[in-house]
Amino acid sequence: MKLDHAYRRGLSSAVLVLRVTAFVVTAVILWGTLWPKVSTPAVGIIFADKMWHVLAFWIWAGIVILGWPSLGWKALVGAAFIGTMIELVQPLVGREAEVADLMADLLGAALGVWSAHLLLLKIAPRRPGKEMAPQTATERKSDKRSS
Numbered sequence: 001m002k003l004d005h006a007y008r009r010g011l012s013s014a015v016l017v018l019r020v021t022a023f024v025v026t027a028v029i030l031w032g033t034l035w036p037k038v039s040t041p042a043v044g045i046i047f048a049d050k051m052w053h054v055l056a057f058w059i060w061a062g063i064v065i066l067g068w069p070s071l072g073w074k075a076l077v078g079a080a081f082i083g084t085m086i087e088l089v090q091p092l093v094g095r096e097a098e099v100a101d102l103m104a105d106l107l108g109a110a111l112g113v114w115s116a117h118l119l120l121l122k123i124a125p126r127r128p129g130k131e132m133a134p135q136t137a138t139e140r141k142s143d144k145r146s147s
Helices: 003-008 013-035 048-067 074-093 099-123 135-146
Strands: none
Touching: 013 048, 013 135, 048 074, 048 099, 074 099
16 A cells, blocks of 8 residues: 555554554564474463463554554454464474464453553544543533533
């Protein structure tokens, strides 16, 4: 997509950077999980490998949601697809497939979608005429009195 075309479609430069970053992070995850076995950095805790899976997919899903906010929870389907494909291909490159890795991927993706959604709620511009939070009982009473 040409940059000028993207701007005409209303995409900000930040969204373009997030979208490109999402593809880069996808490539890094694929490289890290499909390259012949390498040891992950030791962090001195049990299930360190699963922690890396959670962290990678948390970052991936968060960036995907920030780049494509309309995807919402559909990003979990993408994470499930990518995670499943990784686990199916790993035995072909001399690595072990583990269901626990897929579960860690999905947990990370869910955390990424959730945290990006919370961030979007914080930074989303408020639209005039749309209430962001429910009214308190006091606010409802004052509205009834004024009408």
